[in-house]
Amino acid sequence: MKRNLYLKTVPVEEALEKYIDVLESGGGLTAHTEEADAYECLGRVTAGPVFAKCCSPLFNAAAMDGIAVKSADTRGASESRPLTLTLGKDYRIIDTGDPVKSPFDAVIMAEDVIELDDETVMITESVPGWQHVRPVGEDIVAGEMIVPGHHTIRPVDIGVMLASGNIKVNVFTRPRVGIIPTGTEIISPGENPSEGDIIDSNSGMFAAMVSQHGGIAHRYDIVEDDYEKIKAQIISALEENDMLVINAGSSAGTEDYTVHVLREIGQVIVHGVAMKPGKPVILAMVKGKPVIGLPGYPVSAYLAFENFAAPVIARLAGSAYNHADGAETIEATISKRMVSSLKHREYVRVKVGKVGGRFVASPLARGAGAAMSMVRADGFCVIPQSSEGFEAGQTVEVQLYKDRKEIENTLVSIGSHDMLMDLINDMMAQKFPGMNLSSTHVGSMAGLMALQRGETVIAPTHLLDEETGEYNLAYIKKIFSGEKMSLIKGVDRIQGIMVKKGNPLGITGIEDLAGARYVNRQRGAGTRVLLDYKLKQAGISADRISGYDKEVATHMAVAACVASDEIDAGMGIRPAADAMGLDFVEVGVEEYDFAIHTADLELPRIQAFIEILRSPELHKKLEETGGYGWHQSGRIVNI
């Protein structure tokens, strides 16, 4: 096994500093400039200060609609001694913005003038010179600096540039960034995948990130894992770009050639950074230009790009301002323990919501391959290299991906998972602009615990009381005894056994599970409680179910297992089975509801949520999905 070895991973800041130093002295950070049309320069970065070429206003101008007068003529005018003025001689009619010219030197507002006839007016007040006149240059004086250099141009900047005679503006040229995807197993999106193929989703993400940071992206064709081909592509792409990003092959696998190629044709400054995800980064310089090797896992790729490629692009783009620096930071209570190693700094994506006046952060899937964790994340927190992690309930700093206000308008839900939550999230964005739903899936019981700890506003739950056969009420009464609680009724949903297409084992119910390879849900999940109840009813002992101990966390995960070679059956809901093309054997109908503190029913976010639960639009969507009942949806049960 021929493998690369990271000699020693470098801490994040040290790696970037070292890299920037080498690039700077090697000329790899030179920003170029060009002249841009002021109309087209939104978002561009000024290459130097912009000076006014003319004054604004260009002349002494009326600040009001009314009449222009000679202030000296108005002396002595009063209510008791009104003064009569004659058009042309003593005054002229003037609109806002009109020039005030000698002999006139002041303006009286139309409202303060008494019109006697078309050519005569009466005034009842004397006015000082320059009343209601904007003097030349009041806003902008010729020669004055109006916008500094290294400034990202906004609409108001365009306004003052045009007003001060700047129709062209000197800006930094957008750096061209080449993106080279590598890997024999990599295919382009849209191609038909064979077994073992991986879709190149990173190139598209990188291209968007390049443009977000002020560059122009050039995506190249996928290069297979071949030393010479990779080398040739890098050399030719360097001719056409100011910087390259190579993905992946930056790791220490048997076919990771990038680092060897870069060592041959240039200088590798850093290989391996003490961050997780994102360790396998290569920071290199070839022919005086930055070349960065990024890892293949999407989360690693994203974080490594943000930490290393983005600051380099920003420098090449002349931008004074690093976007990452500007991310808003809040203090939040974490809802779940996070353990990390002393070997690296770890970036954990979190969902954030406001619950009872404080921000609560719930960690999302931490794997480097969990691209959806980035889509779902509201922000991330950093576990420093010097820390072994955080305890639940601890206050941590969270860097937000969103505005704080957006977070404050988010309804937090922690508990059981159902596709219903996705549907509601989608409808909320549409019907209540600015509001949204943040749903974290930990199972029914853990959700109720989170509600008790004040980490969520609602807890979706479907827990069957084995004694009464009734859903949810008994559990809430027990856990929140003495507190004023309510239940927002959600949906009835059909639970069943997912089996392979065609049901090859002929499973017809719980009693047939003993002969199958089963996958279970985690302890505390409503689906597991239901299984246990049904097993008890059928008089089957749990240890007769092979795989009873194999636990996964969502309906979809069960479905994916059943679709694989290793598992025959698992319990869950119909839409999950449908999504994976599985057959479905009905076991029973359960009630999926939302536990909430009664006082919180008043919240606008909850009112919106209930309105959606009751809407025919949602019921129509549930009907299309199948497997649901909605006759109680949105009903409030006070417990």
Place this chain on the structure above:
Amino acid sequence: MKRNLYLKTVPVEEALEKYIDVLESGGGLTAHTEEADAYECLGRVTAGPVFAKCCSPLFNAAAMDGIAVKSADTRGASESRPLTLTLGKDYRIIDTGDPVKSPFDAVIMAEDVIELDDETVMITESVPGWQHVRPVGEDIVAGEMIVPGHHTIRPVDIGVMLASGNIKVNVFTRPRVGIIPTGTEIISPGENPSEGDIIDSNSGMFAAMVSQHGGIAHRYDIVEDDYEKIKAQIISALEENDMLVINAGSSAGTEDYTVHVLREIGQVIVHGVAMKPGKPVILAMVKGKPVIGLPGYPVSAYLAFENFAAPVIARLAGSAYNHADGAETIEATISKRMVSSLKHREYVRVKVGKVGGRFVASPLARGAGAAMSMVRADGFCVIPQSSEGFEAGQTVEVQLYKDRKEIENTLVSIGSHDMLMDLINDMMAQKFPGMNLSSTHVGSMAGLMALQRGETVIAPTHLLDEETGEYNLAYIKKIFSGEKMSLIKGVDRIQGIMVKKGNPLGITGIEDLAGARYVNRQRGAGTRVLLDYKLKQAGISADRISGYDKEVATHMAVAACVASDEIDAGMGIRPAADAMGLDFVEVGVEEYDFAIHTADLELPRIQAFIEILRSPELHKKLEETGGYGWHQSGRIVNI
């Protein structure tokens, strides 16, 4: 005088609500959709939820580099009873991302494997099934909703869309917004202005705002103030756009035709809104499309656009999220009294800085024509219609235009004005990315008062002690007696009398001012103190100077006055005279320095500031500007 009359101005929210209601029922808010390439959809808004078309990973994949094994074969392996495995039969070499296929069902990391020879390895631990294997669909399950509708697409969204087989995505069509500038006195930027001409800087600002809010702008040629021409242009532009913005002619002047035209060809829902600046807004619907008349003053235009045009564009663009809603809000202490009327809601632009742990907001020029107040602003605060204003020292809510972090990296300066501050601001952005200087100009004495009240970190000052002839020290000692204060030396600068080109009155010094029409600086300004000192020395009484009571606030304002017909002379600095093409009669050299609490010298922002003051780069720029000395720049004097 034929004038329009606002029947009654409408409060802001009421106006928008009324307008949206009418547009909605008239079909004026219909958003269209189209299919976009996933690679090209950054910043576009999803027209509906996006569902995964395939799983990610597509197959059970190795999560580590190492060997694939059959977990059952590894049972019993331990340090004391290592197990030997044979390539092909018992294991195969696997890289991260490779498929894990039957009969193999687990991965052992390369680090945990002892290589005996090329075909044999030893393991010392048994492994459970599916160790280090990412099951199919672990990240994304086919059929799952990955991105909701009405969502603005980010790079990570593009990543998961491509990974889940979505190479096309259904998005809202960008609405086309026509911009029609009107006015006989209006000229395009770059045209040579005649007297009374006004440069159309709003169209360019609007176009940039349209694109910021997700629309596509079409700028039309300027239409003169002619009822029929305006009407014809509106009707033809409506054919080509989803919405129109007309600027200006929305006011009540004699030549403001817009409202009449819109009444003839459509429906005017609101004319005149109770906001300042921005009152003369017209909200109309013509042929089922939104048409908005905006006022001509740039600040009015901007605020009216943000409050009325932006939400309509956002609706047409399908965006769930109103940018204005998302602006970050902070609590800040205001440094200056702000009085407002009960007739309207007023928007006041402010500079914001962090001083001693709290945010301080200083109001900028409040005029509707003060475009530079928008460029300089860090945010704005709203004086509600029900309020007569705020007192200095009161805590107010400020909506930020910038990130909070950017504000925190801003060095606040309140006091005397000099172009030096512009130069330093420009250099700071370049040399210390992320840092900047916020400079508010109130005169030397008012700056020292602000420093005393804790509203600024530094106070630029040039106050001459009439007794000692020494600059600054005496004043600081007196005002901050007992406190540890320092002075950062700034520049020597030449003060003088600005006179018209050619010096027609032959002014040679202070003693010649008695015969001239003078313009003075405000009380407490260093320049005024210098004048008083010089007058005293010359034995001239202030009441012999005609215009001694006429006060303006900056050197540039003095220069602009002297350039006008009404004023002959004023005191100030040479660059101001140069900028306005005036002659300059030297009066003396003064010291422009920065007062600071000694403890604050440690702040990184101050260290950066001092470094720039000492830099040869700055001195070169001062030399080019002329009128400065820098032999003490950046020296610290402890008082």
